[in-house]
Amino acid sequence: MRLKLISCEIVFREMCHLLAEAEHRVDVEFLPKGLHDIGASSMRKRLQQAIDGVEAPEYDAILLGYGLCGMGLAGLVTRHIPLVVPRAHDCITLFLGSKQRYADYFADHSGVYFRTTGWLERAENMNQLQQFSIQSKSGMGMSYPELVEKYGQENADYLWEQIGDFVRNYRQLTFIEMGVEQNGRFEQQARAEAGERDWKFEKLRGDLGLLRRLVNAQWDPEDFLVVKPGEKIVVRYDDSIIAAEPAS
Amino acid sequence: MADLQQLYEAVLNGDAKSAVAVTKEALAGNVDPMTLVTKFMVPAMDEVGRRFECEEYFVPELLLAARAMKGSLELIRPLLTASGAEPTGRVVIGTVKGDLHDIGKNLVGSLLEGGGFEVTDLGADVSPERFVEAIRAHNADFICLSALLTVTMPAMKNVIETLKSSGVRDQVKVLVGGAPVTREYAAQIGADGYAENASAAVHLARSLLQPAA
Numbered sequence: 001m002r003l004k005l006i007s008c009e010i011v012f013r014e015m016c017h018l019l020a021e022a023e024h025r026v027d028v029e030f031l032p033k034g035l036h037d038i039g040a041s042s043m044r045k046r047l048q049q050a051i052d053g054v055e056a057p058e059y060d061a062i063l064l065g066y067g068l069c070g071m072g073l074a075g076l077v078t079r080h081i082p083l084v085v086p087r088a089h090d091c092i093t094l095f096l097g098s099k100q101r102y103a104d105y106f107a108d109h110s111g112v113y114f115r116t117t118g119w120l121e122r123a124e125n126m127n128q129l130q131q132f133s134i135q136s137k138s139g140m141g142m143s144y145p146e147l148v149e150k151y152g153q154e155n156a157d158y159l160w161e162q163i164g165d166f167v168r169n170y171r172q173l174t175f176i177e178m179g180v181e182q183n184g185r186f187e188q189q190a191r192a193e194a195g196e197r198d199w200k201f202e203k204l205r206g207d208l209g210l211l212r213r214l215v216n217a218q219w220d221p222e223d224f225l226v227v228k229p230g231e232k233i234v235v236r237y238d239d240s241i242i243a244a245e246p247a248s
Numbered sequence: 249m250a251d252l253q254q255l256y257e258a259v260l261n262g263d264a265k266s267a268v269a270v271t272k273e274a275l276a277g278n279v280d281p282m283t284l285v286t287k288f289m290v291p292a293m294d295e296v297g298r299r300f301e302c303e304e305y306f307v308p309e310l311l312l313a314a315r316a317m318k319g320s321l322e323l324i325r326p327l328l329t330a331s332g333a334e335p336t337g338r339v340v341i342g343t344v345k346g347d348l349h350d351i352g353k354n355l356v357g358s359l360l361e362g363g364g365f366e367v368t369d370l371g372a373d374v375s376p377e378r379f380v381e382a383i384r385a386h387n388a389d390f391i392c393l394s395a396l397l398t399v400t401m402p403a404m405k406n407v408i409e410t411l412k413s414s415g416v417r418d419q420v421k422v423l424v425g426g427a428p429v430t431r432e433y434a435a436q437i438g439a440d441g442y443a444e445n446a447s448a449a450v451h452l453a454r455s456l457l458q459p460a461a
């Protein structure tokens with residue numbers, strides 16, 4: 001089989017590791033993590049462009065290395081070859097290896113911010129797509145000096161109190177170790193971040209199983225949706241998360 | 249005599265100092281407090297909402313306008329209460345359990361407050377039980393639920409179920425919103441309304457206040 005993977009770079013290390021030992025020939029295109037921040041309709045547009053750009057005759061299927069990402073995948077259409085999508089709300093499922101495990105962990109742990117290699121080295125302070133992000137378009141991502149410059153000192157102090165700290169509601173940082181880290185530096189970085197904020201730190205063992213089955217074409221219907229040519233992705237508000245329907 | 253148009257301008261421009269100063273002056277000159285609210289402040293906040301909706305205003309402008317509005321409301325509210333005037337409606341708002349995204353919810357709360365509603369904000373990660381308690385404690389007319397994760401959208405349904413089992417469902421209108429929420433989902437879980445942004449949320453709440461003729 002020849003497969004084309006279109007993946008978020010948040011799983012860059014995981015995918016590279018799995019592709020090196022994949023059973024099939026998998027070509028990959030990574031898209032910027034910045035799609036996370038541009039809102040569902042812009043995210044969908046860029047993903048659709050990537051899907052439409054695949055030289056269909058070359059491949060047997062297109063794989064998406066994404067979760068639903070807040071409706072970012074809803075409405076995507078495949079025209080010529082099947083599109084395979086993990087049933088996942090977001091990448092945290094991809095890291096934990098099953099939507100059930102994510103649901104269970106989520107239910108008993110509130111106030112958690114997740115970190116992985118990708119979330120540590122590809123999520124912040126990157127300029128990609130920045131001018132399109134919700135944070136910069138809405139003005140909520142402005143720095144303190146920018147606020148002072150635009151609104152004056154007194155207003156800036158008030159605004160900084162309101163929007164300066166995105167993570168004020170959090171209590172815990174959970175580092176998911178995927179087994180693709182060469183050494184302890186990612187864990188140390190995550191621990192340091194938790195320490196700085198006085199959050200509880202927890203390390204979880206990740207599970208590459210779901211992503212491995214994605215790239216190895218083991219697409220059981222419980223965990224994967226196969227969208228046939230001429231169909232689109234729709235949302236289901238139950239455990240199946242997504243489904244396929246005729247595109248028009 | 250205070251130039252009341254200045255109050256409108258002060259709220260619109262997010263100038264808390266002037267808003268408070270003009271309000272003080274007006275009240276000292278015996279201007280009817282209700283007139284200040286309905287003729288100047290609410291229209292100013294409506295304009296703020298409109299500008300936000302068409303992306304002329306952004307989050308900071310909206311927050312500053314809401315602060316200006318609040319500053320002058322603090323002076324006016326005791327007078328309104330003393331004269332027995334009721335707020336437009338009482339709102340309890342929060343982000344549902346498990347979800348910590350609160351920026352959109354805060355904006356909706358601020359604009360509702362600016363629109364003359366009395367708003368109790370329960371914060372983020374709010375359990376169904378806390379919503380019920382707050383509805384009882386504040387005699388709320390509306391409950392506004394926000395969710396930004398598809399993972400936590402079902403928690404909105406749980407809230408509605410808990411409202412039913414606690415016998416308070418008929419007392420309140422349930423409004424839902426947040427980026428992944430849709431009108432279709434709102435209908436499916438039996439909410440009373442959905443709005444896609446903060447300014448639309450104010451219009452929605454107002455329209456639900458008018459009893460169907």
Ligand code: B12
Binds near residue numbers: 040070113114444
């Ligand atoms: C900023 C942001 C964050 C900030 C939140 C800061 C804060 N204090 O709120 C931070 C960085 C902390 C964060 C954390 C996480 N996030 Co986040 N985040 C976002 C982002 C980029 C923007 C959200 C936002 O603030 N928008 C701006 C506001 C103004 O818009 P809004 O909230 O939609 O509100 C407007 C309307 O919806 C409406 N509205 C809102 N509420 C209500 C209520 C009512 C009643 C009404 C009528 C209307 C209404 O009016 C508002 C104003 O007009 C979204 C992307 C997206 N597509 O939305 C991801 C997003 C929501 N996050 C996501 C994820 C995955 C996470 C994390 C899990 C990441 C992690 N590594 O742990 C955690 C979640 C933790 C948790 N348990 O909640 C995913 C969710 C996927 C999913 N499962 O659904 C998204 C969709 C990104 C993506 N494309 O994948 N996030």
